[in-house]
Amino acid sequence: MNIYLPIAEMSVNVFVFLGMGCAVGFLSGLFGVGAGFLLTPLLIFTGIPSAVAVGTGSMPILASSVSGAIAHYRRNSVDIKMGAVLVAGGMVGSLIGVGIVKILRQLGQFDLFVSLSYVTFLGAVGSLMLIESVGTIRRARSGQAPSARKTGQHSWVHGLPFKMRFHRSKLYISAVPPALIGAFVGFMAAVMGIGGGFVMLPAMIYLLRVPTSVVIGTSLFQIVFVMATTTILQAVQNKTVDVVLAFVLIMGSVVGAQFGVVAGARLKGEQLRFLLAAVVLMVCLRLSWDLISRPSEIYSIGPVLGGI
Amino acid sequence: MRGARAGRAWVGIFAGVCVLAGLGSVLVQARAQGAEAKVAAKRTLPAVRMGPRRPPPVRAPAPPPKAPVEKVEADVSTRSVEVTTDFTGHEILVFGAIDNSQQPDEKSGYYDVVVVVEGTPLPIVARRKSDVAGVWINTSSVIFASVPSYYAIASTRPVEEIAGPRVLERLAIGFAHIKMTPAPGHRWNYTDYELAAFKAAIIRLKQKEGLYVVKAKDGVTFTGRSLFRATISLPANVPVGPLVARTYLFHDGELLSAHIARVTLERTGIERVLHNFAFRDPLSYGVLAVLLAVLSGLLASAFFRRQAR
Numbered sequence: 001m002n003i004y005l006p007i008a009e010m011s012v013n014v015f016v017f018l019g020m021g022c023a024v025g026f027l028s029g030l031f032g033v034g035a036g037f038l039l040t041p042l043l044i045f046t047g048i049p050s051a052v053a054v055g056t057g058s059m060p061i062l063a064s065s066v067s068g069a070i071a072h073y074r075r076n077s078v079d080i081k082m083g084a085v086l087v088a089g090g091m092v093g094s095l096i097g098v099g100i101v102k103i104l105r106q107l108g109q110f111d112l113f114v115s116l117s118y119v120t121f122l123g124a125v126g127s128l129m130l131i132e133s134v135g136t137i138r139r140a141r142s143g144q145a146p147s148a149r150k151t152g153q154h155s156w157v158h159g160l161p162f163k164m165r166f167h168r169s170k171l172y173i174s175a176v177p178p179a180l181i182g183a184f185v186g187f188m189a190a191v192m193g194i195g196g197g198f199v200m201l202p203a204m205i206y207l208l209r210v211p212t213s214v215v216i217g218t219s220l221f222q223i224v225f226v227m228a229t230t231t232i233l234q235a236v237q238n239k240t241v242d243v244v245l246a247f248v249l250i251m252g253s254v255v256g257a258q259f260g261v262v263a264g265a266r267l268k269g270e271q272l273r274f275l276l277a278a279v280v281l282m283v284c285l286r287l288s289w290d291l292i293s294r295p296s297e298i299y300s301i302g303p304v305l306g307g308i
Numbered sequence: 309m310r311g312a313r314a315g316r317a318w319v320g321i322f323a324g325v326c327v328l329a330g331l332g333s334v335l336v337q338a339r340a341q342g343a344e345a346k347v348a349a350k351r352t353l354p355a356v357r358m359g360p361r362r363p364p365p366v367r368a369p370a371p372p373p374k375a376p377v378e379k380v381e382a383d384v385s386t387r388s389v390e391v392t393t394d395f396t397g398h399e400i401l402v403f404g405a406i407d408n409s410q411q412p413d414e415k416s417g418y419y420d421v422v423v424v425v426e427g428t429p430l431p432i433v434a435r436r437k438s439d440v441a442g443v444w445i446n447t448s449s450v451i452f453a454s455v456p457s458y459y460a461i462a463s464t465r466p467v468e469e470i471a472g473p474r475v476l477e478r479l480a481i482g483f484a485h486i487k488m489t490p491a492p493g494h495r496w497n498y499t500d501y502e503l504a505a506f507k508a509a510i511i512r513l514k515q516k517e518g519l520y521v522v523k524a525k526d527g528v529t530f531t532g533r534s535l536f537r538a539t540i541s542l543p544a545n546v547p548v549g550p551l552v553a554r555t556y557l558f559h560d561g562e563l564l565s566a567h568i569a570r571v572t573l574e575r576t577g578i579e580r581v582l583h584n585f586a587f588r589d590p591l592s593y594g595v596l597a598v599l600l601a602v603l604s605g606l607l608a609s610a611f612f613r614r615q616a617r
Contacts, residue, residue: 108433
């Protein structure tokens with residue numbers, strides 16, 4: 001069954017995008033990440049213009065994150081205060097990101113920038129998570145107790161000003177690192193069309209030492225608000241939010257997310273991280289290949305942005 | 309970079325292009341009519357000479373006998389194509405007749421007919437990648453001020469066989485003769501050879517997208533002595549905007565007559581509402597998009613919670 005998308009201006013098969021939404025929603029619920037880093041490339045592979053893919057991609061992430069965030073909120077695994085700090089930073093980052101997107105698109109280097117960003121961050125984060133999770137799994141198998149979190153441990157993060165008490169995370173740290181992490185993730189949401197959970201999660205776990213039980217819920221909380229901001233900014237700035245396409249993707253993703261949350265509850269943290277690392281690295285390899293292999297067509301065409 | 313929209317500036321460009329397109333099509337029409345008149349005049353002269361000899365007129369000169377002048381008249385099956393939710397492309401039929409046809413039957417190949425259906429010309433940027441330290445990067449680009457968003461051509465036989473390159477160039481018939489002018493300031497940075505490569509790339513990429521189509525052999529078919537028809541398939545991704553269908557009648561490489569018909573291609577129904585909403589009130593549209601996403605997320609959450617109980 002085909003439908004015509006009013007903003008993308010093309011006719012597409014509904015079931016392809018329902019399935020895509022479902023798969024991405026499942027990953028979203030499973031890992032607690034927006035899974036936009038999969039949705040955006042998938043949309044572009046099916047022929048959706050990349051600007052529409054980035055602009056529209058934030059809507060299904062928002063929808064699946066809302067249901068996911070609520071599921072976590074019910075389980076009392078959201079640190080609202082930490083989330084608020086992350087959101088405040090995220091909104092600032094998103095605004096800056098949108099400005100940079102505009103400039104890069106006019107220069108014709110947006111695709112390159114996106115690919116390089118994806119390769120760098122997915123590669124780094126994926127490798128780190130893979131190494132860490134494999135180490136944890138091995139230790140667990142060999143019977144050693146996993147190294148417990150040292151609550152009294154102090155690092156440079158704890159020497160910064162504006163200290164706040166995050167009760168739910170059992171942390172008393174400066175508000176500056178979470179705000180910076182939020183801003184960075186908001187920036188990435190705007191320039192890469194992703195939720196940014198795959199950056200926020202390790203940053204919160206390893207840098208802020210937020211307990212794993214609260215991390216996913218809190219990151220979903222941040223994603224909901226930053227994605228809402230990004231959707232509005234994309235609609236106003238670029239007019240690339242296709243609600244028909246988004247609605248089809250959402251229909252699939254809300255269903256997938258529910259199963260993802262259930263499946264996620266059955267898996268151990270390190271197993272989840274191992275799986276996520278594998279997915280992240282695969283996407284990274286695919287993008288690297290596109291960058292370095294000789295393209296079959298070295299020319300590309302596009303509409304003129306910002307006047308002749 | 310495959311497709312994008314900018315902010316208000318883009319809307320401004322679009323409006324500007326619409327105005328330009330309007331002017332452009334008026335010019336095309338005027339030129340076609342001029343060509344038609346010239347052709348008519350040219351063909352009238354020998355006919356007069358061949359006419360029956362009369363004694364010199366005594367009083368008022370008698371009107372010269374009417375020579376058979378071929379004239380093409382054409383129309384399009386659908387004057388307005390509606391782009392709705394279930395739009396998967398549309399086939400339009402361009403049909404017409406030749407007045408004073410002199411061909412004995414449809415198989416004689418006496419006349420050649422060319423039908424060109426063209427979309428709104430829009431500015432386009434073409435980019436070329438090159439290998440920079442192992443990574444393929446866009447290193448050069450040319451902005452073309454106006455490139456037809458859609459270009460379909462159907463003819464009785466390949467256009468190169470129908471008329472000479474100068475005629476084809478003047479009438480913008482055939483991919484090689486599509487009007488593409490580099491934007492001011494972009495013309496002088498590249499050699500003719502490089503510009504030709506960029507133009508060829510645009511045509512190649514547009515063909516790949518199904519937006520530049522050619523039906524060179526039997527694209528136009530005759531039924532009887534004077535009736536002809538050509539079907540043009542508008543793909544689902546055809547850019548929305550007015551289309552111009554130009555019909556040319558040739559004989560022996562000479563343009564005899566031309567005709568222009570217009571087709572509107574418009575969004576209707578919910579497509580139109582949503583598209584206009586997105587472009588006229590983007591803030592409300594964005595807020596609505598967020599509400600839609602949040603509500604569907606919440607409804608799903610509530611639904612699945614009930615299921616779980």
